[in-house]
Amino acid sequence: MKSAVLVFPGINRERDMARAFREVTGVEPIMVWHTETELPDVDVVAVPGGFSYGDYLRCGAIAARSPIIPALRAHAAAGRHVLGVCNGFQILTETGLLPGALMRNASLRFVCKEVRLRVDNAATAFTSAYAPGQVIRCPIAHGEGNYFADPETLAELEGEGRVVFRYCDAEGRITEAANPNGAVDGIAGIVNAAGNVLGMMPHPENLIEALQGGLDGRGIFESLARAA
Numbered sequence: 430m431k432s433a434v435l436v437f438p439g440i441n442r443e444r445d446m447a448r449a450f451r452e453v454t455g456v457e458p459i460m461v462w463h464t465e466t467e468l469p470d471v472d473v474v475a476v477p478g479g480f481s482y483g484d485y486l487r488c489g490a491i492a493a494r495s496p497i498i499p500a501l502r503a504h505a506a507a508g509r510h511v512l513g514v515c516n517g518f519q520i521l522t523e524t525g526l527l528p529g530a531l532m533r534n535a536s537l538r539f540v541c542k543e544v545r546l547r548v549d550n551a552a553t554a555f556t557s558a559y560a561p562g563q564v565i566r567c568p569i570a571h572g573e574g575n576y577f578a579d580p581e582t583l584a585e586l587e588g589e590g591r592v593v594f595r596y597c598d599a600e601g602r603i604t605e606a607a608n609p610n611g612a613v614d615g616i617a618g619i620v621n622a623a624g625n626v627l628g629m630m631p632h633p634e635n636l637i638e639a640l641q642g643g644l645d646g647r648g649i650f651e652s653l654a655r656a657a
């Protein structure tokens with residue numbers, strides 16, 4: 430499976446993302462600087478986490494206006510896969526490739542810890558390696574992860590099974606205590622209507638080898654490799 434990782438000024442998780450693709454698929458991803466206007470011929474483009482443009486205006490707002498974005502839109506429009514993690518998810522909502530917005534955490538604090546996620550849709554190209562309803566561990570590190578969408582959008586997301594991950598407790602229950610940022614309905618990750626663009630706040634690329642304390646994040650990359 431061929432992949433590319435976008436790099437914006439202030440992004441700091443691009444190497445983690447590249448490592449995850451390399452470790453799981455055995456293929457080195459192509460790093461693409463934000464001033465490029467074309468993407469290489471790849472199956473997946475990852476938009477990694479970090480602090481693009483120092484989070485000025487809103488997280489992801491400036492990166493979403495970068496020269497590479499039209500090529501990302503074209504890649505998505507062609508039905509190819511796009512994976513946005515954390516700042517990458519924020520960038521995807523700012524481009525409109527995914528609906529809704531990521532607001533400041535309800536606590537107004539940056540939260541860095543491990544959470545649990547329930548896989549609410551295991552029938553996507555990003556989650557086929559997981560079992561439906563499986564509870565996985567995943568690290569988070571963000572200040573603006575409070576997912577919000579208007580009631581019509583939420584109804585559409587729920588009705589179409591497009592909420593892929595929710596914050597949950599160890600038993601898979603969606604509770605307020607298990608929700609680290611106040612996201613509506615515990616939403617941690619969603620896909621677009623076509624199912625080829627996924628955005629999620631947690632960092633699966635940081636739980637792919639024993640040295641990191643677990644392997645629960647590998648499923649995303651294994652699923653993408655299967656889908657390619």
Ligand SMILES: NC(=O)CC[C@H](N)C(=O)O
Pocket residue numbers: 477478479480481484488514515516517570571572573574
């Ligand atoms: N790890 C990240 O990608 C953080 C995203 C963003 N800078 C935030 O704090 O919400």
